[in-house]
Each structure stands twice: as C-alpha cells, then as structure tokens.
Amino acid sequence: MSAVSEYVHNIKDTVSTIFEGMAVTASHFMRKPYTVQYPDRMPVRVQDTLPFRYRGILDVDLEICTGCLACERACPIDCIVIVAEKDQQTRQLLLSQFDIDIAKCMYCGLCSEVCPTGSIHHTTEFEGADYSLESLIRRFVQDPVMAYKAKKGPETDPRIAPILNRGMAYLDQWAQPGGEKPPGEEPA
Amino acid sequence: MHTLIQNLIAWGVFGKNPPRDLVAAIVVFVMSLIVFLVVALPFGGIVTWVERRVWARIQSRVGPNRVGPQGFLQWLADGIKIICKEDIIPDEADSRLFKLAPYLVMLAFILPWAVMPFSSSLILADLNVGILYMTAVTALTVVGVLMAGWASNNKWSLIGGVRSAAQIVSYEIPAGLSIFPVVLMTGTLSMQGIIRGQGWAPQHWFLFANPFTFVAANILYMSSLAEANRTPFDLPEAESELVAGFATEYSGWRYACFSMAEWGNLFIVGAIITTLFLGGWQFPHVTNNVVAMNVLEVITFTVKVLFLVFVSMWIRATLPRVRIDQLTTACWKYFVPISFVNMIGTAVWVAIWPDGNVAIGYIMFAGAIVFGAVFIQRVIYYLRRSRMEVYLNPTI
Amino acid sequence: MSTLRTEEMTLNMGPQHPSTHGVLRFVVRADGEVMREAIPDVGYLHRSIEKIAEKVGYRGFMPYTDRVDYVCAMFTNQGWGMACEKLAGIEVPKRGEYCRVIAAEFNRIASHLLSVGAMAMDIGAMTPFAHVIREREMINDLIEELCGARLTFNYMRIGGVAWDLPPGWREKALKYLDHFDPILEEYNALISWNKIYVERLANVGVITPAEAINYNLVGPNLRACGIKWDIRKDIPYSVYPEFEFEVPVGNGQWGKLGDSMDRYVVRIREMAESSKILRQALQKIPPGAVLAKVVRNFKPPAGECQIRVESGRGDMGWYLVSDGTGYPWRVHVRTGSFAAMGIIQKLSAGLMIADLVTLIASLDVIAPEIDR
Numbered sequence: 025m026s027a028v029s030e031y032v033h034n035i036k037d038t039v040s041t042i043f044e045g046m047a048v049t050a051s052h053f054m055r056k057p058y059t060v061q062y063p064d065r066m067p068v069r070v071q072d073t074l075p076f077r078y079r080g081i082l083d084v085d086l087e088i089c090t091g092c093l094a095c096e097r098a099c100p101i102d103c104i105v106i107v108a109e110k111d112q113q114t115r116q117l118l119l120s121q122f123d124i125d126i127a128k129c130m131y132c133g134l135c136s137e138v139c140p141t142g143s144i145h146h147t148t149e150f151e152g153a154d155y156s157l158e159s160l161i162r163r164f165v166q167d168p169v170m171a172y173k174a175k176k177g178p179e180t181d182p183r184i185a186p187i188l189n190r191g192m193a194y195l196d197q198w199a200q201p202g203g204e205k206p207p208g209e210e211p212a
Numbered sequence: 213m214h215t216l217i218q219n220l221i222a223w224g225v226f227g228k229n230p231p232r233d234l235v236a237a238i239v240v241f242v243m244s245l246i247v248f249l250v251v252a253l254p255f256g257g258i259v260t261w262v263e264r265r266v267w268a269r270i271q272s273r274v275g276p277n278r279v280g281p282q283g284f285l286q287w288l289a290d291g292i293k294i295i296c297k298e299d300i301i302p303d304e305a306d307s308r309l310f311k312l313a314p315y316l317v318m319l320a321f322i323l324p325w326a327v328m329p330f331s332s333s334l335i336l337a338d339l340n341v342g343i344l345y346m347t348a349v350t351a352l353t354v355v356g357v358l359m360a361g362w363a364s365n366n367k368w369s370l371i372g373g374v375r376s377a378a379q380i381v382s383y384e385i386p387a388g389l390s391i392f393p394v395v396l397m398t399g400t401l402s403m404q405g406i407i408r409g410q411g412w413a414p415q416h417w418f419l420f421a422n423p424f425t426f427v428a429a430n431i432l433y434m435s436s437l438a439e440a441n442r443t444p445f446d447l448p449e450a451e452s453e454l455v456a457g458f459a460t461e462y463s464g465w466r467y468a469c470f471s472m473a474e475w476g477n478l479f480i481v482g483a484i485i486t487t488l489f490l491g492g493w494q495f496p497h498v499t500n501n502v503v504a505m506n507v508l509e510v511i512t513f514t515v516k517v518l519f520l521v522f523v524s525m526w527i528r529a530t531l532p533r534v535r536i537d538q539l540t541t542a543c544w545k546y547f548v549p550i551s552f553v554n555m556i557g558t559a560v561w562v563a564i565w566p567d568g569n570v571a572i573g574y575i576m577f578a579g580a581i582v583f584g585a586v587f588i589q590r591v592i593y594y595l596r597r598s599r600m601e602v603y604l605n606p607t608i
Numbered sequence: 609m610s611t612l613r614t615e616e617m618t619l620n621m622g623p624q625h626p627s628t629h630g631v632l633r634f635v636v637r638a639d640g641e642v643m644r645e646a647i648p649d650v651g652y653l654h655r656s657i658e659k660i661a662e663k664v665g666y667r668g669f670m671p672y673t674d675r676v677d678y679v680c681a682m683f684t685n686q687g688w689g690m691a692c693e694k695l696a697g698i699e700v701p702k703r704g705e706y707c708r709v710i711a712a713e714f715n716r717i718a719s720h721l722l723s724v725g726a727m728a729m730d731i732g733a734m735t736p737f738a739h740v741i742r743e744r745e746m747i748n749d750l751i752e753e754l755c756g757a758r759l760t761f762n763y764m765r766i767g768g769v770a771w772d773l774p775p776g777w778r779e780k781a782l783k784y785l786d787h788f789d790p791i792l793e794e795y796n797a798l799i800s801w802n803k804i805y806v807e808r809l810a811n812v813g814v815i816t817p818a819e820a821i822n823y824n825l826v827g828p829n830l831r832a833c834g835i836k837w838d839i840r841k842d843i844p845y846s847v848y849p850e851f852e853f854e855v856p857v858g859n860g861q862w863g864k865l866g867d868s869m870d871r872y873v874v875r876i877r878e879m880a881e882s883s884k885i886l887r888q889a890l891q892k893i894p895p896g897a898v899l900a901k902v903v904r905n906f907k908p909p910a911g912e913c914q915i916r917v918e919s920g921r922g923d924m925g926w927y928l929v930s931d932g933t934g935y936p937w938r939v940h941v942r943t944g945s946f947a948a949m950g951i952i953q954k955l956s957a958g959l960m961i962a963d964l965v966t967l968i969a970s971l972d973v974i975a976p977e978i979d980r
Contacts, residue, residue, distance in 0.1 A: 038803040047590035048798040049530045059274040077756035100668030132671035271738030533732025597790040
C-alpha cells in the first residue's frame with residue numbers, strides 16, 4: 025500500500041512543484057528587465073551613474089601635486105613612477121616625470137588614500153581599451169613643472185584654488201567622515 | 213489536397229481540360245517547396261530568436277534586440293555567420309559518417325512536413341497511416357544523432373549519442389501508446405481523419421473527451437519533448453555535463469543543421485499534439501468561400517502549434533534536467549504504465565459511450581478554466597510579493 | 609552474462625569544461641555513465657599569493673587578499689586585517705567592526721547566491737542563475753557605493769575599514785533586504801523544492817559526520833552533515849556575539865543526512881540568517897570612527913598569530929609570522945575549497961557523470977581558493 029501511495033505522491037509532488045515554478049516564471053513576463061543596455065542605449069553615460077567612490081582609471085592634477093612620493097611608495101605593484109628633484113636655483117621641487125602604467129594598475133585605491141592634496145584620484149572612467157601596451161602608460165608630465173607647495177592659509181591663487189578644492193573634496197569623501205555626520209553633500 | 217486541386221482545375225488556372233496527374237504533380241511540388249522553404253526552414257531559425265527573447269524576459273534580461281525590428285533578424289545574422297564558419301572535420305573522426313549525420317537529422321526534420329495538416333485541404337499527402345508515419349520518421353533522428361556521436365571520435369560526443377539513443381527509443385513507447393486512445397476513438401490513423409473527428413469548440417477536442425485522453429495528451433507532450441531533446445530531457449546535449457553532447461565536434465553548416473532540426477522539431481511536436489488532441493485546424497464554418505476558410509484554418513492551426521512551442525520554451529526556462537537513470541525511471545515506471553491504463557480506460561469508455569460523452573467534455577473544459585484561474589492567481593501572488601521599485605535602476 | 613565485456617573509459621573533465629567552476633581538472637574513470645573514480649587535479653590557478661605577501665608588505669598585501677577568493681573577498685580582507693591587528697595589538701573602533709560585519713554579510717549573501725545559482729545551472733535550469741545574478745548585481749551596486757569596486761573590494765584596512773557608510777546607504781541597504789526576503793521565497797518556489805531538482809540532489813554525495821571531520825570539511829559543507837560548527841558562534845570574533853542568529857544545520861529531510869540537497873538547503877537558510885544579522889547590524893550601528901590610528905609605516909612586533917574567520921566557504925585560517933620588519937616573514941591561508949576537493953575522489957565512486965557536476969557545485973568549490 026505504501027508503495028502505491030508513494031507512487032501517487034511522487035506524481036502529485038512533481039506536478040505541484042512544477043506548477044509553482046511555472047507560476048514564478050510566468051510572473052516574470054510582467055516584470056521589467058534588469059538590463060543596462062551599455063553603451064549606446066542609455067539616457068546618460070554609464071560613467072555618470074557610477075557612485076562617487078568608484079575606482080576607475082587614475083587621474084592626476086599636476087597643479088596640486090606636492091611631489092611627496094607617497095603614492096609611489098604606497099603602490100603595491102610599482103605602477104607609479106615619479107621623478108622629482110630639487111631645482112638648484114629656485115630651491116623648489118621640480119617634477120620631471122609622473123607616469124602611471126594603467127596596464128599594471130589594479131585599482132586598489134591605496135595611492136589616492138595617502139595623497140595629501142587629492143591630486144591623484146580615481147575617476148569614474150573605466151573604458152581603458154587601447155591598441156598597445158605602450159599607450160596605456162599615462163605620462164602626466166610633458167614639460168617639467170614645479171611641485172605644489174601647501175600654503176599656511178587658504179589657497180589664494182584663483183587658478184589653483186578650484187582644483188585644490190576639488191582635490192580636498194576627494195579626500196573628504198574618501199577619508200572617514202566623523203561619526204554619523206553626513207560628509208557634505210553627495211556629489212552626483 | 214484533392215479539393216484544392218479540383219478547385220484549381222475548376223477555376224481554370226491551368227487552362228481547359230488539363231491533364232489531371234500533371235496538375236496534381238505540379239501543385240504538390242510547388243506546395244512542398246513552399247512548405248519547406250517558407251515554413252519549415254525559416255521556422256527553425258525564427259524560433260531560436262523567439263526562444264531567446266522568451267528566455268530573456270523570464271530571466272529579467274532583454275535578449276537579442278539589435279538586428280532588425282526588436283532583433284527579429286537575429287536568426288538570419290546568426291545563420292549567415294554560422295554558414296561562413298570553417299567546416300572542421302577532426303582528423304581522427306570517421307569522416308564519411310561525420311559528414312552524413314547532420315543530413316540524416318535534417319531529413320528526420322523535413323519528412324514529417326509531408327503529413328502536416330495545415331488546413332482542410334492544405335496537406336501534402338493525407339496518408340491513411342499519417343500519424344504512424346509521423347512517429348516513424350521523427351524517430352529517424354536517433355540514427356543521425358548516434359552516428360554523429362560515434363563518428364566524432366570524442367568521448368563526450370559518444371556519451372551524448374548513446375544517451376540520445378536510449379532516450380529516443382524508450383520514449384517512443386509512451387508516445388506511441390498515448391496515440392492509441394485517439395485512434396481508438398476515431399478509428400483512423402489519417403491526420404485529417406483524426407482532426408475531422410473533433411470539433412472546433414474546446415469541449416469537443418479529444419483533450420477533454422475523457423479523463424484518459426487528457427492524461428494521454430500530457431504524456432504525449434512530455435514524451436515528445438524527450439524525443440526532441442528538450443529540457444527537462446535534454447541529456448544528449450547537456451551543456452553543463454557533456455560540453456555540447458553529440459554536436460561537440462561540429463561547426464559551421466553542419467552544426468547549423470543540428471540546431472535547425474532541433475528547434476524545428478518543436479513545430480512538429482506541437483503539430484502532433486494539436487492534431488491529436490487540440491482539434492487541429494477546426495474552425496467554425498463562417499463562410500462558404502473555400503480560400504477564406506482555408507486561411508482561417510491555417511491560422512487556427514498555427515496559433516495552436518505556436519502556443520505549444522511557447523509552452524515548451526517556458527518549460528525549458530523553468531525546469532532543471534533529469535539524470536539518465538531518472539529519465540528511464542520516469543519512462544518505464546510512470547509513463548508506460550499510465551499509458552497502458554489510458555489505453556484500456558479509453559477502450560472501456562468507448563465501449564460504454566460509443567459516440568462520446570458531451571457532458572464530460574463540458575465538465576473537463578470547465579475544470580481546465582478553473583485550473584487556469586488558480587494559475588493566474590499564483591502569478592499575481594508572486595508579482596505582488598516582488599518589490600518592483602527595487603529593480604528599477606533609474607538609468608535603465 | 610559474465611562474458612559481457614565492458615571497457616573502462618578515461619575522461620578528462622577540464623580544465624576547460626563548462627561546469628568546472630574556473631579551471632579545475634578531473635580525471636574521470638568511467639564505465640559508461642557510472643564513474644569508478646574522479647581524481648581531482650589541482651594547481652591550474654596557482655598564483656603564489658602567499659609568497660607575494662612576503663614581497664609587498666602589510667598594507668600593500670590587502671588588495672592581493674581579494675584575489676584569494678574573489679567571490680567573497682570581504683572575508684579574506686577581514687582575515688588579513690584581523691591577523692595584522694592581532695599581531696600589533698590594535699583595537700578596531702566599534703563602528704569599524706560594524707562596517708566590517710555589514711560588508712562581510714552582504715558578501716556572504718552574494719557568495720551563497722552565486723553558489724546556489726551555479727548549482728541550478730549545472731543541473732540544467734538556466735533561469736535561477738539569471739535571477740541570482742540579478743540579485744547579486746544589486747548587492748554589488750550597494751558594495752560599489754560603499755567601497756568603489758564590485759569584485760576586488762579592498763574595503764578593509766589594518767585597524768578598521770577604509771570608508772564609512774555613505775550617506776543614505778543604510779536606508780538603501782534596508783530597502784534591499786526588504787526586497788531580498790520575498791525573493792528568496794520566490795527562488796525556493798522556482799527551483800529549490802522542484803521535484804526534479806530535489807531528486808537530482810537528494811542522496812547524492814552523502815558525507816557522514818565522521819567523514820566530514822576526517823576530511824577537514826568546513827563551513828556549509830560541514831554543517832550540512834549535522835555538525836553545528838560556526839566560527840561566528842563558537843570562536844566569536846568581531847562583533848558577532850552582539851547579534852542573534854541561528855546556525856542552520858542539515859537534517860536529512862530530503863534524503864540522507866549530508867547529501868547534496870542538505871548542503872544546498874543550508875546555504876539557502878544561511879542567506880536568510882545573514883539577512884537577519886544585517887538588519888540588526890544596520891539598526892544598531894554606533895557612531896564613531898571607522899579606522900583606528902595606525903602608523904603609516906606599519907611594523908608589527910616579531911611573533912606569530914593565527915586567525916579564523918567564517919567565510920562563505922567556511923573556516924578560513926590566516927597564519928602570519930612576523931620578524932619585526934615591514935614585510936611578513938611567512939603567510940599561510942587555509943581555505944575551505946582545498947579541503948572540499950579532497951573528498952571528491954572518495955565520494956565520486958559509483959556516481960553518474962552527471963552527478964559529479966552537482967557534487968562539485970554542492971561543495972561550492974572556487975578554483976582560485978584551492979590553489980591561491
């Protein structure tokens with residue numbers, strides 16, 4: 025008797041569970057798909073929808089780079105190469121090379137964390153495909169430039185001030201906000 | 213077909229007093245060409261696009277939507293691409309059998325179209341053993357698949373081929389036994405005869421003729437899915453186990469043959485069920501115009517078949533795959549005994565009510581409507597449970 | 609009948625095979641459909657991560673830990689962070705610990721989702737996989753907002769976590785959890801209780817409790833055998849003692865105790881428990897700093913320590929020896945997948961080829977975690 029009841033039970037079980045499964049899949053005909061039709065069928069660029077903390081391709085604001093080499097030291101795979109030397113006449117730090125090998129970079133974010141001015145930071149750009157490895161090396165210094173020197177008070181140079189403000193915003197966002205206080209307004 | 217030919221002659225399409233045999237030959241030839249080239253071959257392609265779209269919606273995706281309107285020409289793009297691919301024949305393969313196998317599978321796909329009853333007069337050959345012919349030629353697939361599996365000289369292909377043989381041969385039995393109830397009720401094996409035994413209204417379909425035919429219809433549908441290598445019985449090409457089963461070593465045009473036959477077989481599966489249980493092309497007699505009537509009948513038949521094709525896609529998107537021992541268990545322990553019960557039950561039923569029982573038809577049809585209502589209620593339950601707003605990424 | 613001669617077949621499953629998650633290789637000796645034996649062959653994904661640790665220093669190694677187990681990278685982050693903190697005696701701020709737990713539990717849900725979805729796909733059901741990927745995508749979106757990456761998080765630091773929860777994140781996370789619980793139920797209705805699915809998994813690859821202990825299984829694989837052993841409960845770390853949650857164990861409801869279905873169900877139920885932990889953590893998270901003050905040139909005193917964390921794949925051990933310099937002297941990771949690979953050879957005898965696939969999936973083996 026038990027064999028017969030098991031037989032019937034098996035059939036009943038199969039039919040009822042398949043019934044439920046079919047109901048779930050049928051309900052999906054009436055739901056919106058969860059696909060982002062990257063890259064062309066989007067109202068906005070994908071890059072603009074990414075969160076602020078997104079770790080994309082590195083960028084450097086040379087105007088506010090202090091030449092402290094903190095990023096070069098922090099990088100675990102040595103993909104940043106900076107050459108900075110003291111100019112004998114002006115007694116200032118002269119940056120003659122600032123290369124980032126994007127092919128090597130693993131987007132860990134350790135370099136932007138230690139930057140004192142937010143000069144080196146991650147952008148939301150992630151489309152880095154290129155035709156050769158050589159062109160993946162980003163050379164930020166064309167002609168040797170003076171390193172930025174932090175001032176005591178607020179920045180006075182009208183050319184540098186907005187860049188520095190932006191850099192410090194990165195630092196503010198990236199660093200720990202104190203307690204429950206919301207750290208400024210959320211950038212888009 | 214006869215009525216069509218007679219009508220054509222009567223209208224004077226071929227002039228006065230044409231030789232009847234020649235006209236019949238020309239009409240049959242042209243019709244077969246139309247059926248093969250316009251219906252059968254593109255269907256195998258289009259259905260892949262439909263299946264991908266259906267799957268995509270079930271899986272919260274979009275699916276192919278770039279080539280042509282809503283991606284409709286995707287099948288053409290895929291077809292052109294796959295034909296342009298290199299046709300690789302492995303060195304160690306048995307090249308003659310390897311080359312032959314896809315055509316055998318293709319043959320098994322094309323032959324059933326000869327008895328496909330599209331409408332009351334549109335059928336290439338109304339054989340008096342039509343349904344028997346249908347089951348016989350669809351089973352030819354097994355030869356091609358086994359041949360492909362053996363000739364590839366690849367162990368995965370071989371396992372796929374052997375699985376396919378075991379599966380198709382054993383599922384022929386419940387499929388054949390499930391046809392018997394209908395044959396018992398109509399007393400004919402001809403496709404048109406079976407359809408003429410039914411009415412256009414659902415309560416006159418053999419699906420609702422008695423409880424046994426209802427079960428037989430379901431068993432026939434499941435067994436046909438097994439014969440067509442569809443989920444949940446897609447063991448021969450189980451991609452997570454056997455890479456691509458018997459088609460692992462194939463590429464280019466030969467691979468296209470396999471996949472076209474596989475998807476095209478869905479139409480044949482649907483056509484068999486429609487003919488036997490869903491009233492075929494039966495449509496209420498609304499006009500005396502033969503052409504208009506035939507068009508309506510073709511549409512009726514196609515809609516029914518396409519619904520079954522859709523259901524098989526839906527099943528494929530829902531169910532997991534069974535194991536080989538469970539496959540045979542399901543066949544020999546469940547499908548075959550129940551088919552025998554169906555056969556005997558129908559025989560008894562026919563002995564008691566030789567002209568059928570219309571009341572039962574109405575009751576079963578009402579039961580089916582209740583079943584559908586319960587199903588829709590479950591669907592609405594799952595829709596309510598899901599919080600749609602979380603899905604809606606503002607950027608989509 | 610005894611004259612019927614059958615030939616044994618040797619099949620190479622992998623390293624390129626659709627269902628060996630990543631690059632695994634099995635040498636399968638099969639008699640038709642039935643396997644005599646499946647011998648796992650490991651080492652295809654060895655990247656000498658332990659040796660790299662000796663070259664890049666304590667802080668620089670944190671991104672590398674993501675690569676040990678990329679499916680649940682938060683736990684490897686946490687293990688490395690905890691090992692360094694234990695050696696240097698650093699106290700992590702309370703809020704930092706909460707952030708860690710929140711990130712890690714989200715990651716556990718994502719990891720288990722992937723595991724159960726891949727399992728369904730190996731059995732031939734494609735839809736559940738797409739659904740779990742959709743859910744996992746939402747978790748990834750949350751984590752991306754939290755730490756800027758979707759897979760290799762690099763969220764934790766020695767002494768806490770790198771970034772606090774962004775504004776509005778808590779509400780979003782709670783909203784997601786409200787969505788997740790019904791989705792789990794829907795998922796169960798779709799696939800978990802499906803008769804075909806249950807039949808495929810029940811009574812396959814049965815591991816007895818004694819075998820599980822002898823073969824050193826950990827995590828859900830161990831718990832499915834009915835052994836209640838969870839590092840979060842039994843050797844509590846971080847702030848887990850502050851949360852109420854249960855440790856789901858297998859009960860053999862569907863077949864024998866410790867079969868594939870038990871392992872599957874344990875994962876499903878663990879996701880629900882993780883959701884419970886997350887709700888509590890998101891409610892109770894205290895204010896304060898998230899990162900302790902740690903000297904930039906981190907040099908722990910000479911010594912050794914061992915840390916255990918409960919990762920998605922079970923007990924993950926981090927063994928660290930320091931000689932007082934800025935570089936670790938020796939690092940060793942003990943992972944659950946490696947132990948799970950060991951038992952496959954024993955379990956595989958007499959199974960069908962199709963069952964090998966479900967067996968691998970049910971043990972939740974992640975290739976990079978085997979070889980490191």
